[in-house]
Amino acid sequence: MTPVSSVLLVDDHGLVRHGLQLLINEALPQLRVQLCGSLAEALHTLASAGRFDLVLLDLTLGDVHGMAGLHKLREAYPYVPVVILSAQDDRDTVLAALDAGAMGFISKAAAPAELRHALTRVLVEHAIHLPQSVSDGLAALPETGGRELSELSALGLTERQVEVLGYVVQGLRNKEIARRLDRSEVVVKKHITAALQALGVPNRTKALVALSQRGYRVPAVLDSR
Template identity: 30%
Template sequence: MLKILVVDDHAIVRSGLVMLLNGKHDMEVVGEAAAGEEGIQAAQMLTPDVVLMDLSMPPGMDGLTATEKLKQLIPDMAILILTMHDDDEYLFRAIHVGASGYILKSAPHEELLTAIRSVAAGNAYLYPTATKRLMNEYMERMKNGENSGTYESLSEREREVLARIAKGFSNKEIAEQLVISVKTVESHKSNVMEKLGLKTRPELVKYAAKKGLLNFE
Protein backbone atom coordinates (compact mmCIF):
# COMPACT_ATOMS: atom_id res chain seq x y z
CA MET A 1 0.00 0.00 0.00
CA LEU A 2 1.50 3.32 -1.11
CA LYS A 3 1.23 6.07 1.49
CA ILE A 4 0.61 9.47 -0.08
CA LEU A 5 0.69 13.01 1.30
CA VAL A 6 -1.27 15.65 -0.65
CA VAL A 7 0.03 19.25 -0.44
CA ASP A 8 -2.22 21.82 -2.16
CA ASP A 9 -3.70 25.13 -1.02
CA HIS A 10 -7.09 24.41 -2.61
CA ALA A 11 -9.36 22.33 -0.38
CA ILE A 12 -11.50 21.20 -3.32
CA VAL A 13 -8.45 19.92 -5.19
CA ARG A 14 -7.23 18.05 -2.10
CA SER A 15 -10.69 16.52 -1.62
CA GLY A 16 -10.81 15.29 -5.21
CA LEU A 17 -7.35 13.78 -4.99
CA VAL A 18 -8.14 12.05 -1.69
CA MET A 19 -11.29 10.49 -3.18
CA LEU A 20 -9.44 9.35 -6.30
CA LEU A 21 -6.40 7.90 -4.54
CA ASN A 22 -8.21 6.26 -1.64
CA GLY A 23 -10.39 4.50 -4.20
CA LYS A 24 -7.37 2.53 -5.45
CA HIS A 25 -6.47 -0.78 -3.83
CA ASP A 26 -2.75 0.05 -3.64
CA MET A 27 -2.93 3.66 -2.43
CA GLU A 28 -3.84 5.50 0.75
CA VAL A 29 -3.75 9.23 1.48
CA VAL A 30 -2.19 9.45 4.94
CA GLY A 31 -2.24 13.23 5.24
CA GLU A 32 -3.07 16.60 3.72
CA ALA A 33 -1.42 20.03 3.90
CA ALA A 34 -2.41 23.43 2.55
CA ALA A 35 1.03 25.09 2.44
CA GLY A 36 4.68 24.29 1.90
CA GLU A 37 5.74 24.62 5.54
CA GLU A 38 2.85 22.45 6.68
CA GLY A 39 3.72 19.89 4.00
CA ILE A 40 7.31 19.61 5.20
CA GLN A 41 6.18 19.02 8.78
CA ALA A 42 3.60 16.44 7.70
CA ALA A 43 6.12 14.60 5.53
CA GLN A 44 8.58 14.35 8.41
CA MET A 45 5.90 13.04 10.73
CA LEU A 46 4.06 10.69 8.34
CA THR A 47 6.98 9.53 6.13
CA PRO A 48 4.81 8.94 3.05
CA ASP A 49 6.05 7.01 0.01
CA VAL A 50 5.05 9.88 -2.27
CA VAL A 51 4.37 13.58 -1.71
CA LEU A 52 2.00 15.17 -4.25
CA MET A 53 3.20 18.78 -4.23
CA ASP A 54 1.38 21.76 -5.74
CA LEU A 55 3.65 24.36 -7.34
CA SER A 56 1.90 27.61 -6.42
CA MET A 57 0.65 28.04 -2.87
CA PRO A 58 0.36 31.75 -2.06
CA PRO A 59 0.97 33.41 0.27
CA GLY A 60 3.09 30.74 1.97
CA MET A 61 6.11 28.74 0.87
CA ASP A 62 5.80 27.63 -2.77
CA GLY A 63 6.08 24.04 -3.88
CA LEU A 64 9.56 24.35 -5.36
CA THR A 65 11.03 25.79 -2.18
CA ALA A 66 9.22 23.18 -0.08
CA THR A 67 10.50 20.41 -2.35
CA GLU A 68 14.08 21.64 -2.08
CA LYS A 69 13.93 21.89 1.72
CA LEU A 70 12.20 18.51 2.07
CA LYS A 71 14.81 16.80 -0.12
CA GLN A 72 17.52 18.27 2.09
CA LEU A 73 15.81 16.79 5.16
CA ILE A 74 14.78 13.47 3.58
CA PRO A 75 16.86 12.88 0.41
CA ASP A 76 15.06 9.67 -0.54
CA MET A 77 11.58 11.21 -0.40
CA ALA A 78 9.71 10.86 -3.71
CA ILE A 79 8.05 14.17 -4.59
CA LEU A 80 5.72 14.50 -7.57
CA ILE A 81 4.96 18.07 -8.65
CA LEU A 82 1.28 18.41 -9.61
CA THR A 83 0.63 21.75 -11.30
CA MET A 84 -1.32 23.71 -13.89
CA HIS A 85 1.91 25.28 -15.22
CA ASP A 86 2.95 23.77 -18.55
CA ASP A 87 6.15 25.80 -18.54
CA ASP A 88 9.74 24.79 -19.29
CA GLU A 89 11.24 27.10 -16.67
CA TYR A 90 9.17 25.58 -13.86
CA LEU A 91 9.93 22.11 -15.17
CA PHE A 92 13.70 22.65 -15.15
CA ARG A 93 13.56 24.24 -11.70
CA ALA A 94 11.52 21.32 -10.34
CA ILE A 95 14.07 18.85 -11.66
CA HIS A 96 16.92 20.89 -10.21
CA VAL A 97 15.49 21.02 -6.67
CA GLY A 98 15.05 17.25 -6.64
CA ALA A 99 11.47 16.52 -7.68
CA SER A 100 10.99 12.93 -8.84
CA GLY A 101 8.35 13.92 -11.36
CA TYR A 102 6.27 16.70 -12.91
CA ILE A 103 2.69 16.27 -14.09
CA LEU A 104 -0.12 18.64 -15.05
CA LYS A 105 -3.41 18.90 -13.16
CA SER A 106 -5.17 18.58 -16.51
CA ALA A 107 -3.71 15.09 -17.01
CA PRO A 108 -6.10 12.09 -17.10
CA HIS A 109 -6.54 10.26 -13.79
CA GLU A 110 -4.80 7.17 -15.11
CA GLU A 111 -1.72 9.19 -16.02
CA LEU A 112 -1.56 10.62 -12.49
CA LEU A 113 -1.83 7.14 -10.99
CA THR A 114 0.92 5.91 -13.31
CA ALA A 115 3.13 8.84 -12.29
CA ILE A 116 2.60 8.14 -8.58
CA ARG A 117 3.45 4.46 -8.95
CA SER A 118 6.47 5.34 -11.08
CA VAL A 119 8.09 7.78 -8.63
CA ALA A 120 7.23 5.47 -5.71
CA ALA A 121 9.27 2.78 -7.45
CA GLY A 122 12.24 5.11 -7.62
CA ASN A 123 11.81 6.20 -11.22
CA ALA A 124 11.48 9.70 -12.69
CA TYR A 125 8.28 10.80 -14.40
CA LEU A 126 7.58 13.66 -16.82
CA TYR A 127 4.33 14.14 -18.67
CA PRO A 128 4.61 13.08 -22.34
CA THR A 129 4.70 16.51 -24.00
CA ALA A 130 7.43 17.68 -21.58
CA THR A 131 9.54 14.64 -22.44
CA LYS A 132 9.07 15.36 -26.12
CA ARG A 133 10.11 19.01 -25.69
CA LEU A 134 13.24 18.02 -23.78
CA MET A 135 14.16 15.50 -26.47
CA ASN A 136 13.53 18.05 -29.23
CA GLU A 137 15.73 20.60 -27.48
CA TYR A 138 18.50 18.03 -27.05
CA MET A 139 18.28 16.96 -30.70
CA GLU A 140 18.34 20.60 -31.83
CA ARG A 141 21.51 21.22 -29.83
CA MET A 142 23.06 18.07 -31.30
CA LYS A 143 22.15 19.20 -34.81
CA ASN A 144 23.73 22.60 -34.20
CA GLY A 145 26.91 21.01 -32.90
CA GLU A 146 26.32 22.23 -29.34
CA ASN A 147 26.50 18.83 -27.66
CA SER A 148 29.99 19.55 -26.33
CA GLY A 149 28.91 22.87 -24.82
CA THR A 150 27.66 21.54 -21.52
CA TYR A 151 27.74 22.91 -18.00
CA GLU A 152 30.24 20.18 -17.14
CA SER A 153 32.67 21.69 -19.65
CA LEU A 154 32.93 24.88 -17.56
CA SER A 155 35.63 25.32 -14.94
CA GLU A 156 34.64 26.02 -11.35
CA ARG A 157 35.56 29.69 -11.74
CA GLU A 158 33.59 29.96 -14.98
CA ARG A 159 30.53 28.54 -13.21
CA GLU A 160 30.89 31.12 -10.45
CA VAL A 161 31.11 33.93 -12.99
CA LEU A 162 28.12 32.55 -14.94
CA ALA A 163 25.92 32.47 -11.84
CA ARG A 164 26.83 36.01 -10.82
CA ILE A 165 26.34 37.47 -14.30
CA ALA A 166 22.91 35.85 -14.50
CA LYS A 167 21.97 37.34 -11.14
CA GLY A 168 22.70 40.82 -12.47
CA PHE A 169 26.09 41.63 -10.93
CA SER A 170 28.39 43.89 -12.95
CA ASN A 171 31.87 42.78 -14.00
CA LYS A 172 33.35 45.07 -11.34
CA GLU A 173 31.14 43.61 -8.60
CA ILE A 174 32.00 40.06 -9.66
CA ALA A 175 35.69 40.92 -9.66
CA GLU A 176 35.41 42.25 -6.09
CA GLN A 177 33.42 39.22 -4.91
CA LEU A 178 35.86 36.69 -6.40
CA VAL A 179 38.98 38.80 -5.72
CA ILE A 180 40.08 38.79 -9.36
CA SER A 181 40.55 41.53 -11.96
CA VAL A 182 37.77 42.89 -14.15
CA LYS A 183 39.77 41.75 -17.18
CA THR A 184 39.79 38.19 -15.82
CA VAL A 185 36.02 38.32 -15.30
CA GLU A 186 35.57 39.44 -18.91
CA SER A 187 37.79 36.59 -20.06
CA HIS A 188 35.78 34.02 -18.08
CA LYS A 189 32.53 35.47 -19.43
CA SER A 190 33.80 35.18 -22.99
CA ASN A 191 34.84 31.57 -22.40
CA VAL A 192 31.44 30.71 -20.90
CA MET A 193 29.54 32.22 -23.82
CA GLU A 194 31.73 30.43 -26.33
CA LYS A 195 31.57 27.02 -24.61
CA LEU A 196 27.79 27.16 -24.21
CA GLY A 197 27.11 28.60 -27.64
CA LEU A 198 25.38 31.68 -26.18
CA LYS A 199 25.36 35.08 -27.84
CA THR A 200 23.37 37.40 -25.57
CA ARG A 201 22.88 38.10 -21.88
CA PRO A 202 19.19 37.02 -21.96
CA GLU A 203 20.28 33.66 -23.39
CA LEU A 204 22.80 33.35 -20.57
CA VAL A 205 20.15 34.16 -17.92
CA LYS A 206 17.74 31.62 -19.41
CA TYR A 207 20.48 28.98 -19.41
CA ALA A 208 21.35 29.75 -15.78
CA ALA A 209 17.67 29.46 -14.82
CA LYS A 210 17.41 26.04 -16.44
CA LYS A 211 20.50 24.93 -14.52
CA GLY A 212 19.00 26.16 -11.26
CA LEU A 213 21.76 28.70 -10.68
CA LEU A 214 19.39 31.50 -9.65
CA ASN A 215 17.83 31.99 -6.26
CA PHE A 216 14.05 32.21 -6.82
CA GLU A 217 12.96 32.41 -3.17
Protein backbone atom coordinates in the same frame (compact mmCIF):
# COMPACT_ATOMS: atom_id res chain seq x y z
CA MET B 1 9.00 -4.26 -6.34
CA THR B 2 6.93 -3.41 -3.25
CA PRO B 3 4.19 -0.84 -3.97
CA VAL B 4 4.36 2.52 -2.26
CA SER B 5 2.23 2.36 0.88
CA SER B 6 2.09 5.94 2.12
CA VAL B 7 1.82 9.23 0.24
CA LEU B 8 1.76 12.79 1.52
CA LEU B 9 -0.27 15.09 -0.75
CA VAL B 10 0.45 18.81 -0.27
CA ASP B 11 -1.95 21.30 -1.88
CA ASP B 12 -3.54 24.42 -0.40
CA HIS B 13 -6.87 24.14 -2.28
CA GLY B 14 -9.27 21.97 -0.31
CA LEU B 15 -11.41 20.86 -3.24
CA VAL B 16 -8.36 20.00 -5.33
CA ARG B 17 -6.73 18.23 -2.41
CA HIS B 18 -9.73 16.01 -1.66
CA GLY B 19 -10.49 15.47 -5.34
CA LEU B 20 -6.97 14.19 -5.93
CA GLN B 21 -7.24 11.99 -2.86
CA LEU B 22 -10.41 10.40 -4.24
CA LEU B 23 -8.76 9.86 -7.62
CA ILE B 24 -5.69 8.26 -6.04
CA ASN B 25 -7.84 6.05 -3.82
CA GLU B 26 -9.88 4.95 -6.82
CA ALA B 27 -6.83 4.20 -8.96
CA LEU B 28 -4.62 2.76 -6.20
CA PRO B 29 -6.81 1.69 -3.27
CA GLN B 30 -3.88 0.05 -1.45
CA LEU B 31 -2.26 3.43 -0.74
CA ARG B 32 -2.55 5.46 2.45
CA VAL B 33 -2.90 9.12 1.46
CA GLN B 34 -2.45 11.89 4.02
CA LEU B 35 -3.33 15.49 3.18
CA CYS B 36 -1.61 18.76 4.04
CA GLY B 37 -2.63 22.29 3.08
CA SER B 38 0.68 24.09 3.51
CA LEU B 39 4.42 23.53 3.48
CA ALA B 40 4.61 24.16 7.22
CA GLU B 41 1.99 21.48 7.83
CA ALA B 42 3.82 19.10 5.53
CA LEU B 43 7.14 19.60 7.33
CA HIS B 44 5.42 19.06 10.68
CA THR B 45 3.74 15.89 9.39
CA LEU B 46 7.01 14.50 8.04
CA ALA B 47 8.63 15.16 11.41
CA SER B 48 5.86 13.61 13.51
CA ALA B 49 3.91 11.06 11.47
CA GLY B 50 6.65 8.66 10.47
CA ARG B 51 8.10 7.76 7.10
CA PHE B 52 6.34 8.52 3.82
CA ASP B 53 7.27 6.77 0.61
CA LEU B 54 6.46 9.77 -1.57
CA VAL B 55 5.47 13.42 -1.35
CA LEU B 56 3.21 14.87 -4.04
CA LEU B 57 3.86 18.62 -3.85
CA ASP B 58 2.06 21.53 -5.48
CA LEU B 59 4.36 24.41 -6.43
CA THR B 60 1.96 27.17 -5.38
CA LEU B 61 1.11 27.09 -1.68
CA GLY B 62 -0.23 29.76 0.63
CA ASP B 63 2.92 29.92 2.76
CA VAL B 64 5.52 29.48 0.03
CA HIS B 65 5.65 29.96 -3.73
CA GLY B 66 7.41 28.27 -6.60
CA MET B 67 10.62 26.32 -6.16
CA ALA B 68 11.21 27.71 -2.66
CA GLY B 69 8.91 25.07 -1.16
CA LEU B 70 10.63 22.27 -3.03
CA HIS B 71 14.05 23.56 -1.95
CA LYS B 72 12.97 23.68 1.72
CA LEU B 73 11.45 20.23 1.59
CA ARG B 74 14.50 18.69 -0.08
CA GLU B 75 16.84 20.41 2.38
CA ALA B 76 14.91 19.18 5.41
CA TYR B 77 14.17 15.66 4.08
CA PRO B 78 16.63 14.80 1.30
CA TYR B 79 15.78 11.08 1.39
CA VAL B 80 12.02 11.47 0.86
CA PRO B 81 11.19 11.26 -2.87
CA VAL B 82 9.22 14.24 -4.18
CA VAL B 83 7.07 14.44 -7.30
CA ILE B 84 5.57 17.76 -8.32
CA LEU B 85 1.84 17.79 -9.03
CA SER B 86 1.05 21.21 -10.48
CA ALA B 87 -1.01 23.12 -13.02
CA GLN B 88 2.10 25.17 -13.80
CA ASP B 89 3.56 22.65 -16.22
CA ASP B 90 5.49 24.59 -18.85
CA ARG B 91 8.83 23.16 -19.92
CA ASP B 92 10.98 25.65 -17.99
CA THR B 93 9.07 24.99 -14.76
CA VAL B 94 9.31 21.23 -15.13
CA LEU B 95 13.05 21.32 -15.80
CA ALA B 96 13.59 23.75 -12.92
CA ALA B 97 11.74 21.35 -10.60
CA LEU B 98 13.94 18.46 -11.70
CA ASP B 99 17.04 20.57 -11.18
CA ALA B 100 15.81 21.40 -7.67
CA GLY B 101 15.56 17.73 -6.76
CA ALA B 102 12.12 16.53 -7.85
CA MET B 103 12.18 13.01 -9.25
CA GLY B 104 9.17 13.56 -11.48
CA PHE B 105 6.36 15.89 -12.50
CA ILE B 106 2.64 15.29 -13.04
CA SER B 107 0.49 17.96 -14.67
CA LYS B 108 -2.84 18.84 -13.07
CA ALA B 109 -4.07 19.58 -16.57
CA ALA B 110 -3.86 15.89 -17.43
CA ALA B 111 -7.08 14.04 -18.17
CA PRO B 112 -8.21 11.70 -15.35
CA ALA B 113 -7.10 8.61 -17.29
CA GLU B 114 -3.67 10.14 -17.91
CA LEU B 115 -3.37 11.18 -14.29
CA ARG B 116 -4.22 7.66 -13.13
CA HIS B 117 -1.61 6.29 -15.52
CA ALA B 118 0.99 8.75 -14.22
CA LEU B 119 0.23 7.90 -10.60
CA THR B 120 0.45 4.19 -11.33
CA ARG B 121 3.82 4.65 -13.03
CA VAL B 122 5.22 6.70 -10.15
CA LEU B 123 3.67 4.98 -7.15
CA VAL B 124 3.43 1.34 -8.20
CA GLU B 125 5.92 0.83 -11.02
CA HIS B 126 8.38 3.32 -9.47
CA ALA B 127 8.95 4.71 -12.96
CA ILE B 128 9.99 8.28 -13.67
CA HIS B 129 7.09 10.26 -15.11
CA LEU B 130 7.30 13.61 -16.91
CA PRO B 131 4.75 15.57 -18.95
CA GLN B 132 4.78 14.70 -22.64
CA SER B 133 5.68 18.29 -23.51
CA VAL B 134 9.03 17.79 -21.78
CA SER B 135 9.81 14.19 -22.67
CA ASP B 136 9.08 15.01 -26.31
CA GLY B 137 11.96 17.47 -26.18
CA LEU B 138 14.40 14.65 -26.86
CA ALA B 139 14.55 12.36 -29.83
CA ALA B 140 11.80 9.78 -29.77
CA LEU B 141 12.85 6.61 -27.98
CA PRO B 142 10.85 3.43 -27.37
CA GLU B 143 9.48 3.22 -23.85
CA THR B 144 9.85 -0.19 -22.28
CA GLY B 145 8.50 0.31 -18.78
CA GLY B 146 10.03 -1.30 -15.75
CA ARG B 147 13.68 -1.28 -16.82
CA GLU B 148 16.19 -1.39 -14.00
CA LEU B 149 19.08 1.06 -13.80
CA SER B 150 21.45 -1.91 -13.59
CA GLU B 151 20.86 -2.38 -17.33
CA LEU B 152 22.97 0.74 -17.84
CA SER B 153 26.04 -1.43 -17.27
CA ALA B 154 25.68 -2.20 -20.98
CA LEU B 155 26.83 1.40 -21.56
CA GLY B 156 30.04 0.71 -19.68
CA LEU B 157 28.94 2.06 -16.29
CA THR B 158 30.33 0.38 -13.18
CA GLU B 159 28.06 -0.87 -10.41
CA ARG B 160 29.05 2.11 -8.26
CA GLN B 161 28.32 4.59 -11.05
CA VAL B 162 24.87 3.06 -11.54
CA GLU B 163 24.27 3.28 -7.78
CA VAL B 164 25.26 6.95 -7.74
CA LEU B 165 23.00 7.64 -10.73
CA GLY B 166 20.15 6.07 -8.78
CA TYR B 167 20.67 8.58 -5.98
CA VAL B 168 20.81 11.41 -8.53
CA VAL B 169 17.43 10.28 -9.91
CA GLN B 170 16.02 10.47 -6.38
CA GLY B 171 17.09 14.11 -6.21
CA LEU B 172 19.96 13.70 -3.75
CA ARG B 173 22.74 16.27 -4.00
CA ASN B 174 26.43 15.41 -4.17
CA LYS B 175 27.06 15.97 -0.46
CA GLU B 176 24.13 13.72 0.47
CA ILE B 177 25.34 10.96 -1.86
CA ALA B 178 28.88 11.32 -0.49
CA ARG B 179 27.60 11.02 3.07
CA ARG B 180 25.58 7.93 2.22
CA LEU B 181 28.50 6.20 0.46
CA ASP B 182 31.15 7.47 2.89
CA ARG B 183 33.09 8.91 -0.02
CA SER B 184 34.28 12.41 -0.90
CA GLU B 185 32.20 14.74 -3.03
CA VAL B 186 35.04 14.72 -5.58
CA VAL B 187 34.65 10.97 -6.06
CA VAL B 188 30.86 11.29 -6.30
CA LYS B 189 31.20 14.03 -8.91
CA LYS B 190 33.48 11.81 -11.00
CA HIS B 191 30.90 9.00 -10.91
CA ILE B 192 28.12 11.40 -11.93
CA THR B 193 30.20 12.80 -14.79
CA ALA B 194 30.85 9.28 -16.08
CA ALA B 195 27.15 8.42 -15.89
CA LEU B 196 26.12 11.58 -17.73
CA GLN B 197 28.69 10.94 -20.45
CA ALA B 198 27.43 7.39 -20.90
CA LEU B 199 23.86 8.65 -21.26
CA GLY B 200 24.99 11.38 -23.67
CA VAL B 201 23.45 14.20 -21.62
CA PRO B 202 25.03 17.39 -20.22
CA ASN B 203 23.47 17.50 -16.74
CA ARG B 204 21.41 15.61 -14.18
CA THR B 205 18.17 17.24 -15.30
CA LYS B 206 18.55 15.97 -18.86
CA ALA B 207 19.55 12.59 -17.41
CA LEU B 208 16.22 12.36 -15.61
CA VAL B 209 14.37 13.23 -18.80
CA ALA B 210 16.31 10.63 -20.77
CA LEU B 211 15.72 7.93 -18.17
CA SER B 212 12.04 8.81 -18.10
CA GLN B 213 11.76 8.32 -21.83
CA ARG B 214 13.50 4.98 -21.62
CA GLY B 215 11.10 3.79 -18.92
CA TYR B 216 13.60 3.21 -16.11
CA ARG B 217 12.49 2.48 -12.57
CA VAL B 218 13.38 4.74 -9.67
CA PRO B 219 15.37 2.72 -7.12
CA ALA B 220 14.18 2.91 -3.51
CA VAL B 221 16.25 5.12 -1.20
CA LEU B 222 15.97 4.47 2.51
CA ASP B 223 16.30 7.36 4.94
CA SER B 224 19.74 7.00 6.49
CA ARG B 225 19.43 9.86 8.93
